[in-house]
Amino acid sequence: MDKLSLAGLFVAIFAVYAGFALDGGHLSALFELPAFIIVVGGTLGAVMLQSSMVQFRHAISLLKWVIYPPKYDMDRGINEMVSWATKARESGYLALEDTALEIEDTYTQKGLNLLVDGVELDHFRDALELDLDIYREHNLRSANVYEAMGGYSPTIGILGAVLGLIHAMSNLTEPALLGQGIATAFIATIYGVGFANLLYLPIANKIRTIVHHQTMYREMVCEGLVSIAHGENPHAIENKLSAFRLRQ
Structure with missing residues (x-):
């Protein structure tokens, strides 16, 4: 958490x-229910209009990352790379087959399986980099969904304010209804600006930060596995990958 x-x-x-x-x-x-419906409903509808079903659903699924972000231990990952390099030099790539079955991270598991299958070095790196680029782009687009909500929300809050004032102006002779309309107008603006700057935009930036850390970790995995595929010395691999510790 x-x-x-x-x-x-x-x-x-x-x-x-x-x-x-x-x-x-x-x-x-x-707390003003009409203003809430206008701002939240209008923002949600606008984002649904601009997004694909796959991307919108994925964005919703990433919301849990704000509270329960995925954990990537860079030090542990580097130590695992060194251990796998040592095992590969001593017993060959097939010795990593059982290790691949135990790995939870799908990206690392894919890389180990490619290594065990003996994929050509050029294709090996290309496959890992392509997978990384697509994964990063997919998740960043989901962050853009929340950024779009942060852009639409203040404007729709102004729309709610205008609607509230129209309602208020039509009831100038009835003070109770006049006050209700004015309240909806001002609170809709508060909701629009507040939700954008206290929720939507921070959520978008939080997801981007998590994707950034994921990308760094997987870049380390890619570089480590490619080095193992080249048969580099485990100590040299550790020295190379230690630079990723500074990028956390």
Whole structure:
């Protein structure tokens, strides 16, 4: 669990609520169902319109990464590469066949299987790099879904404000309805800007950060497996891969 993400969300929401309350406002005034429906529903609909079904569903599936991000231990990965290089030099590539079955990371497992199958060196690197590029692009597009939500939300909040004012102007002779319309107008703007800057854009950037760490780890795996395929010395492989520790 990413406690920093939870703490950040709590601090952001608490800061907004606390500042509003200290200024004399009532927290119940910030809850307006019509404004919520306009902003959240409008934003969701706009993003669904621009996205493919596959990409939209994948973006939703990555939402859990904000709280439960995948873990990649660079030091452990480098040590595993050195161990596999030693085993391959002593017993050949086939000795890594059982190791491939135990690996949970699909990218590493694919690389080991290619190594065991004796794929040509040029095709070996090309296959791993292609897989990495496609995986990174697929996940970054999912981050773009949340970035798009952060772009649409403030504008739709303004739309909600205009709709609220139209409703208010049509009830100038009825103070109760007039107040309700004005409340919807201002709160829709708050929802639009607040959701964009406190949720959607941070989620997009969080996913990008996680994808960046994944990419670095898999670049290390690619470089390590290619070095093993070239028959390099395990100590030389460790020295080469140690540079990835500085990129975390």
